[in-house]
Structure formats: C-alpha cells, structure tokens
Amino acid sequence: MTKALFKDIVRSIWRTKNRFITIFLIAALGLAVFSGIKATAPDLKDTADNYFLKQNLMDINVISTIGLSENDIDNIGKVSGVQAVMPAKFADAFLEIDGKKVIDVEGAQYSCRAMSLDMDMLKQWQDGVNDAEFMNRVRLVEGVYPKNEDECLIDHSDITSTHRFKIGDIINLVGDHENLGNKLKRSEYKIVGIVNSPLYVSVERGNALIGSGKLGNYIYIPATNFVMDYYTNAFVSVAGAFSYSAFSKQYKADIAEVVENIEAVSEKALQERSADLWLEYSPKVVKGEEEYAAKKLEAEEKLAEARQQVKEVKYYAEHGEEELAAKKAEYEASLSQAQREIYSGKSQYNAGLAEYNKKLAEYNAAKAMADKYPNAREDYKKAGEELDKAKADIDRAERSLGRIQKLLDQLKNPDSSETINTILVNLAKEYPEYKDILEHTGAETIPNAIVTLEVATITGEAQLNVAKSAYDQNKLAYDLAGEQIKSLDKLKDAEVQLAEAKAKLQAGSSDIAIGEITLDMKQMELQYELAIAEEKLAQAKANVATVDKQYAQAEADALLQLQNARYDLDTGRKMLDSLDTAMWHVENRESLPGNLEYERSADNMDAFAAVFPVFFFFIAAAVCLSTMTRMVKEERTQMGTLKALGYSSQVIAIKYLVYAFLASALGSVLGIYLGFYWFPRVIYEAYSIMFTTPDLVLVFRWKYALIGFFVMLLSVMSAALLAARKDLMTDAARLMRPVAPKKGKRVFLEKVGFVWKRLNFDSKVTVRNMMRNKRRLAMTVIGIAGCTSLIVVGMGIDDSITAISANQFGENAVMTYDAQVVLNDKLVSGISEEESLKALESDARVDTAVLTNMQSFKGGSVREEELLPVSIIVPQESDKLSNFISLKNRETGEVFKLGDEGVLVTEKFAEHSKSKVGDKVFVQLDDKTTQIEMTVAGIVENYAFHYIYMSEAVYESTFGSLPVYSFATVKLLPNINAMDAAQRDSERSKLAADLMKRDDVSVVVYMEQAVDAFNGVLSGLDTLTRVFVVGSVILALLVLYNLANININERIRDIASIKVLGFYDREVVSYIFKESIYLTLIGIAFGLLAAIPLHLFVIKIAEVNILMYGRSIDLSSYIFAAGVIIVFSVLVAVLMSFKLKKVDMVETLKVVE
Amino acid sequence: MSFIEFDSVYKRYKMGEITIAAADGVTFEVEEGEFCVITGPSGSGKSTILNILGGMDSANDGKVRVGGDLISDYDRKKLIEYRRDDVGFVFQFYNLIPNLTALENVELATQISKKALDAQKVLERVGLAERLNSFPSQLSGGEQQRVSIARAIAKNPKLLLCDEPTGALDYNTGKQILNLLHEASREAGMTVLVITHNLAVAPMADRVVAMRSGKVQKITLNEEPVPVERIEW
C-alpha cells in the first residue's frame, strides 16, 4: 500500500466519519448482544462452581428426624463414595435485639437458625489448610471471624427483616415455647462478622421449625455453644465430585449414587439409635413430669405471693397517707423524748459539778488539817499501847484487890462447917499469892493475917489509884492522837469522795455526748424511714394503676415458663413416640434453598440465548453490510479519479476492504469486550437482588468471540468488495460521470392513471423518490422492520415471561389457592387428617380447604425417551380440586373434572411426552425400573412445572394403595386477599403462626412465597430481555440515523437545487423526509407483522421444559416498538433538519458530480 | 435609480494566513429589462457577485439593491422569499432533479411561486413540447439546459441569472440557449445577467461588465446590440 493510498484511506474515513462510526457502533452493538447473551449463562454456572469449590460446599446433607449420633457419623463416613463427613448442629430460635423482638416484613416474629461453626477447623482453614472435612465455609463480607464463644457471624441478607443487623449488635436467641437452654449454652451473641454461606445461594432461606415456619436468617456460632449430645446434620462430600460442574449430568449421577448408598445404611443406624434413645429418654420423661409438677406448685406459690404484694401496694396507695402521718407523729414524738432526756442529763451534770466543787473544798480543808500532824498515827499507836498497859495495870490491881477482899471476907466470916485449917488450906490453895501468910496462920493468927491483909488492901488500893491516874493520863494522850488520826481519815474520805464526784461528772458529760449522737442517729433513721414511707406511698400511688397489669405479666411469664417446660416434656415424649417412624433425609444440593433456582435461572438464560441474540446479530450485520455498500457506491467518482491516476482495481479494492475491516473489526472488538465483560454483569446485577453468590466470573469465550467476529467481518468486507467490484470493472471515464440511469424509471403507480392523476405534485414526487432507488427502499424498510421486530420480540418475551406467573398464579389463573398447610404424621401428632381438615375449615379466615397428596416422580411416555419431573396431585375430594386449580384446556376451553376413567395431565407434559387424550403415560418409581401406567383423560392449561391430577379412586387402582394426604390446600376468605399488601401479609403470618401452634401442622407455605421464588428465577431473564430491548432500541436509533444520513448524502445536490429555487426550510425537510416517513411506516408495519412468528419461534426455543411461556405479545409492546421507532424517526429528522439548513448551496453545486 | 445597484460590495475568504477578496469593492448598475453580460478571467469573481445577487450568498460589506430593495440586508427568510419569487437561476451543469421528468422539474419551481407561468407552456416555448415526460438522463445536454432555463423562467422572475449556461454545450446549442435568454429579456422584460467567458457574446448585450481580480474593470454600454443570429464565434 502506497503512502498516498494510506492517506486516502484516512481521508476517506475522516470524510465519511459518520458512516464509519455507524458501522463501528452497529458492529459493536451486534457483537455485544450476541456474545453477551451467549456468555451470561455459562458465566453464571462457572461463578457458582468456583464459589462452591472455594467454599467447599457439601454434596449431600443427611438429616435424621431423631438426630445423628457419633456412631451414625462414623457409619456415614464408611459409606462408599463418601470422601468426608462434617457433623453439624443447628437450632432454630426467635431473635431479639435490645430486648425487643425482631419482626419480619410481614409482621411475624423473625426466626433465625443458629448453626455450629467448628472453631478448630476454622482456625486450620485460616492457617491455609484445605481440609475436605471443613465444608460450607462462609464468605466474610464484613468484619472478622469469631474468636470467643459468645461471638457470632450473621447472614448478609436480611431483606425480610425490619431490623438491619450490624457488627457489634448483641442478639438474643429466644425459643418458641421451648427451653433453648436444652440446646444452647448461652443465648446472647455479639455479631462480629457478616457472611454469605454457600448453603444459601439466594435470599431464599427455606423453612424454619418454629414461628410462621419461614426462616428469616442464619447465624454461625462456635460449635461449643451447643449442648445437645447429638448432631442435626451430617454434611457429606463425595469423592471426585468437584471435577465436574455442579450442573452437569455426571455430577448429578455421581451424587445420586452416593445418596442411595447412604440411604442403604440408614435403617440399621436408625434402629440402634432408637434403642439408645429409648433407654435414655423414657426415664427422663418420667422424672421430668415430677419436676414439672413441682415447678408448677412453686409457680403457684410465687404467684400467690405476688398477689399479696399487689394487695399491699393497693392498700398503701389507699392508706399510705395515714401511715405516713403516723410515722411523722412518731418521729416527732420520739424526737422530743430524746431531747428531754438530754436536758435532764445536763442538769444532773451541773449538780454533779457543784458537788464536786464542794468536795474539792472539803478535801482541801482536810488536807490542811492532816498536814499538821504528820506523826499522828505513830503517836496514836504508842498512846494506845500505853493505854493498854495502863488498863492492864488497873485490871490487875482491881483483880488482886478483889481477891484480897474476898479472902478477907472468908477469913472474917469463916465457914462453920469446916475447920479453920481446912479453910486455910483451901484458901491457900485458892490464893497462892497469900500462901505464905495463910500457911503461917492458923486459927489463932487469923487476926494477924487479917491485919496484914488489910494493909495489903490499902497498898493495893493505892496501887490501883496510881494505875488509875496513869490510865487517865494515857487516855488523854490517846484520845488526842485518836482525834488527830480522825482528821487524817477524813482527808482520805474527802479524796475518795472527790474522785467519785469527778468520775460522776465525767460520766455525765460522755452520757450527754452519746445522747446527742444517738439523737442525731435516731433523727436520721427516722427521717430515712419517713422518706421511704413517702417514696413507697408515691410508688404505690404511681403503680396502683399498673400493678394489675404487672401481675398479669408475671402470671403470663410464669405460665409461659411452665408452658415451655411442658413443651420440652412433650417434645421428649413425641420424640419417643416418633422412634418407630424415624428416618434419614438424605438430600443433595438441590434441596438447599435457592440452589435449584440458581440452576434454573442459568438454564432459562441458556435457552433464551439460543436464537434471540443470533437474530439481533444478523440484523446488525445486515445494517453494517448495507451501510458499507452505500458508502462504496457513493465513492464512485473517487474511484474513477484513483483509476484515472493509474491505480489498479486491486489496489482500489484494498482501500475499501481496509475501510470495511477497520470499521467492523474495531467495532467487533469493542462489542466482544462489552459482551463478555460488561453485559453479563448487568444481567447478574439484576440477579444480585436474589442471589448471594460472589462477583461474577467473567470468562472470555473464544467460540462465540470468533464466530461473531468473523461473521461480522466477512459480511461487511464482502459487502464492500461486492459493491466495489462492479464499479471497478467499468472504466475511469464512465466512473467519473453520474450513473447511467436505468430505462423505464416510471413507477408502477403511474400506470394506474386514475390514482396517479389524483395524487398531488408532492405525493408524486415522494412516490417517485421512493421508487427511485429500490435498494435504498429495501434497506430502509428492512432495517426499520428488523429493529421494530427486535423490540417487539424483546418486549414480547418479557410479556411471555410475565405471563407465566400471571397465568399460573395471578387472578383467574391456573393455581388459585392461597396456601398449603403441611401436616405432621398423624402417628406422631395423634390427630387424623380429617380432624385437621375440620379444624382448618372451621377457622374463620379459611374459605375452603382440601386434603391433598402430592408425590414427585420422573414421568413420560413410551413415545418419548426423555423423562420429565412431574408431580402427581390427588385431592381427597375430587370435586373440590377445581376450587383450587383450574382444569381447563387452553385451546378448546373445555373444563375437565377428575373422573374415574383416567388422569388429567398438564399441557407441556402432554406436549413433551407426545400424549393425546386416550394415550398412556407413566411415572417411574424410585427403583428406576417400575413404571406405573395411567390413561390420559384430558389435557389442562398450565404454565409452570408438570402435574398429573387424579382422583383417589384412580390413584388406588393405579398404585394399589390409598394416598397419604400430607397437606391441605387452602383458600383464604376473599376479604383477606382484598386487603392491602402489608395488612394481608401480617394477617397471613398471623394465621400461619396460629396454625403452626397446632400439633398436626408442620409448616404453612403460602403461594406467594412460591411465586416470589419463582419470579426471582425469572428476574434475571427479565433484565436480559430488557437489556436486549435497550440494545434493539439503540440499534433502531443507529439504523434510523444511518438511513437519514445516507438519504441526505445521496441527495445533497437535489437539496441545494431546491434551496436555490427558494424552498423554505420546512419544505426542504418535508421534500427529503416525506418518503422517509412512508418508508418508516411501511417498515414498522412489516416489523410488527414479522414479530409475531419470530416471537413464537424464539419462545419455543427459549422455553425450558418445566415452563410454558405466554404465547401472545401485549398490545402495549407493539405500541411501544412502533412508538420508539416513530419518536426516533422524528428525533433524527429534527437532527437532520439542522444539517439540511446548513447545506451550502454555492459550495454544494460548485462540486461537479 | 437603477434596477440593480452594487455599491462597493466585498466578499472575502480567509484561507489561513491570507485573505482572498473574491469581490473587492464591486460597484455597478444594471437597468431593468437589460440583457447584461459579465465577463472576466477565471477567478475574477463573476460567480461570486452573481451568487450574491441571486441571494445564494451574502456579501461581507457593501450594499446590493434590487428594484430599490436592499437585499444585502435581508435575513435568511427574506432571502428565501426573494429567491422564490424574484430570481431564476441557470447553472452550467443544469442541476435538474434526476428522478423527476422535465415537466416535473419545472413544476417543482412553479408550484412554489405565486405568479408562475404554466409549466407545460414554458417547456413548449423552449422547444421541448415532445419531451415533457422525459427524465433528465434521457435528454441531451442542450435539452437539459433548456429544461433548466424553463424552470427558471417559469417562475416568472424579475431577474434571470445564468452562470456560464453554455459552458458545457456545443456552438449551435449554445447559440440557441443564448437566444432563449435574450428572448426572455426582450419579450418577458426580465433583467437577464449572463456570465460567459466568450467575449464574442458581448455585442448582443445591452451592457457588458468586465471583471478582473474581484473588481469591475470596465462597463460597456451597447446602444445597438447585435441580434444573436448575427453573432459568430
């Protein structure tokens, strides 16, 4: 390529930049839609696969109705095909936060599933160990993993809650009539992290065992919090399962095999565990009853006490004033008494003080006295001794005097009877002092003796007198000394008395101090009592109104506690009762809430991607192609010039090929980029409302990229080549002249003279202009028709999708019931189905109900190999079924009844199994070999899933047994359904909660839940079609702009000419666009018509077998499509009218064509 | 006061650094009903002043009067009306609408003009009675130019402006065309301005304006114009 040619190419691009950009953009759009829609479904599946692998999602979940023991876990681990087993526990509870119940958006109590998190495994995993046993690893969205036992992780999705949980919240788990302490060590947990669990790929949380039966969210708590001694789940991973996509047939087959293997070991395991439980629990229940009785008694006592308190409060409220007054009086009285006491104490003290002072004076006086006789005591002692001597002297003197006297008397008057001598002897004996005298005396000498004796008497007397006077003297001295001593004693006394007085005085003063303190204390005490009394009164007054309520609350609490205890007991009893019917549920991933929906979403998308984007792509390619052709045609003169300059045809052809290549390749690359990296994300964004899977895995898919790229490139480049080829074969001179006109340019209409003559001049010109260039006409009509049908089909698919839900569940739809009430096994509840039905029907909110049996099978016919998932539905009362499900043929309108001649099958099932009325269809039993045959008696309208309806009699004759009615289908009173949404929802959850309190009701599933999940599945598809519609709309805009641009470029000289003639601006616009308007209208008409078969075609291919899309397009979709095209045409015309205004007559006409 | 008055008309084009004055103070007058020829070398500004006079272009400076109206001050709308009612234009390359017949091409002009002549009659007058329903591509160059003149005349304008109408035609055809234009001036009383390189045409004109480098070099008034038939070149 020469430099000149290169420059020419660049200049060409610049000169026709509008055209270039148009081709670029349309190619980009075409490829974006094509590759984007093709890539979305595989991206969705890859995302889930990656996620499951990374989080090591379980393959199988084993749940036992009586829990799993260690032994069970070991047994499961030994089953062939099992790679690892992770036992786990969970407990369902209500949530409280800040002491308030969390309420869900429907007004029911929010329930939560607390699941066990093995902290050791978590730790290992965090350390980088990829342990196959650690399954269902959560994905942390915010926060950290728990470190302590009282910390938890919470579900990221809380859209059904009225509370937004955040890190740091303390949540409290409360049992539903059940003592949660039997299951969990503690009820309070602090949220430290927010997570997504691979167990829940969507916002669907499945069913709870409590409340309204709808699980709100889940939390993960350290496993050590669980106190139950059994496991609730055993999660199983299957060896080699991760080598296949979770959505592949191979994976499903592998898992199904292991499920069977596990089910095979269940019977023996259940027997063992049942035996163990019986041994353990039957005595416990007995003991429990006793404890319950005791508890009940205690509660009653406590309540009695509480009643007493209530009484008191009430009394106080009434009589408190008086009590208070009495207390006050008492207070004052006690105060004055105490004060009096202190006063008298004080006067006593004063008296004591005076006494003390007196004593002090006395003491001082005594002391002064005593000081004068310091030797008084010795003197007194000596004087005493002297005095005693003197007294002794006197005594002696008197005694001897007396004896002498007596002797004298006897001597003087001797006793006649005796001789003197004897007398004398006797006397001598008697008075030895006088022996000398007496011995020497005889009768004769008596007078001598008398005389001597008398003398002695006189001396004796004298001596006595001396002694007496000495005594008197001594006595005096003694008495004096005695006096002196007395004063000494007195001092001592005074001293003692003074000390006493002092002590007394001191005692008095401390008494007073104590008295005062006591007084203060007493005062305080009384004041306090008074305050309390006042407060009590106030309280009593304040509480008197609420005290009854409080009591009622306390009573309710007590009763609740009793009820809980009862519940625990009953649960234990029920568990024992259920041992005979115990079983294992061995579930695969499809049982996980939302998992199946995820797969269905991807499948729907896949089906949709089959044809729709291909149409879009081809229309885009066609527009690019024709644009390229026009571009080359317009370059005629350029080509001539180049040829004249001596360029070879090949070189000139290369110029246009390069142009075509650049425009389409650049566009395609952008388109592929958008298609793979932007488009799926937009669709996924819509799903993110529904799904909690991580960011989409975006994969560059070579297959689609290459197909799209080359088809686009080939079509545009071959268009360029074909267009150029013809011109290049002509010689330069002719090329530089205008195209030789074709002969016979007269249009068909001119031949129809009467029509032609009636047309006014403008119309003639318009018709002529329209017909002037057939290729442009075709290009315009096809381009506009194509875009119109794309929009209609896009909208139509949306209509068809919306129709499924509306036709199936909406007003006057196929399924018109409101709820399904799932019943517990009557062996366990002890309530027969009939009783349950009666109870249901007697509920004021229930309009009508029917017992229903539903069983799922794979089914089909001998005419078709494919087996479909189909549910058999048997109503207990055949006539009642039509109250809940419409049994009408869609095409003929015939309404069927459940009869005894055969079964009714749904439309799609009939279609897929190639069945007509009278044909046989079958369902396959679990053993995969037994096929149960039945005859089709009618085909009924249905849009989602496959059903076979049959009467009880037909069931019995077909299966050889009576059906088990496991749930009741319920229709609520019309006035409940007529309420506004919020009220209706709360009414419904209330009903569900009420029903679930019954022993015979297991779960209440509202139709709306099913519909929501169902619509969720379709929501991504909705977005897909919307994106598609937007794409089509953009394509339409580009096409219209392109067409207008081509139109103006081709006729620029005409425009200049008529401007010279003096056409007003609007006349110029109308001259140019009048034909465009007609062409557009024709294009729209064709487009709308073409859309009908196209839509049907797309729908048929896009349909997944369990769904039947609506077959018709809403009128509004047609109107929208036509409206869009018209609005855009006007928009483009307005845009172009500016361009027309700017056309420079002089410049345009100066250039020779 | 003359019918057409150019008073110091300037038209400048800026080409980067330099400014080209296509009309550099053009001043001249043409009387009503005159047949005026404008001559001059290529690039002297002939087309420029004719385009300004025809309301297809506007002057940067100076005044242009037609029949006393100052058209150099006209706004866009008034210019369109002026072109519509008062001006007929004939180009060197005819500029017919290719997918309209001869008659329709003329009708295209007449349908918008208030005082238009009958399209068919005008075509007959230019000698195309037989070719009314032919498309331009089916006509020879001379015939096309006659359609083009018919289209201009049919509007019955006061002014007929022709930019090298014979440029692409042979001698005889050129003569016929000039005759037609001359007739338009003489018989319909239109003021006709014809640009031509052919100085031989000058004698038939009432007035000859010679241009050079955007200026009027010379204006010659012919008291006795020579009839076309007598002119040879």
Ligand SMILES: Nc1ncnc2c1ncn2[C@@H]1O[C@H](COP(=O)(O)OP(=O)(O)OP(=O)(O)O)[C@@H](O)[C@H]1O
């Ligand atoms: N759009 C334009 N841009 C720049 N210059 C221009 C433009 N149109 C005209 N000119 C210049 O103005 C001058 C006068 O041009 P005009 O077309 O009036 O000449 P002319 O006398 O008609 O020549 P010819 O006889 O070749 O047609 C020329 O020099 C030309 O180059």
Ligand SMILES: [Mg+2]
């Ligand atoms: Mg010129």
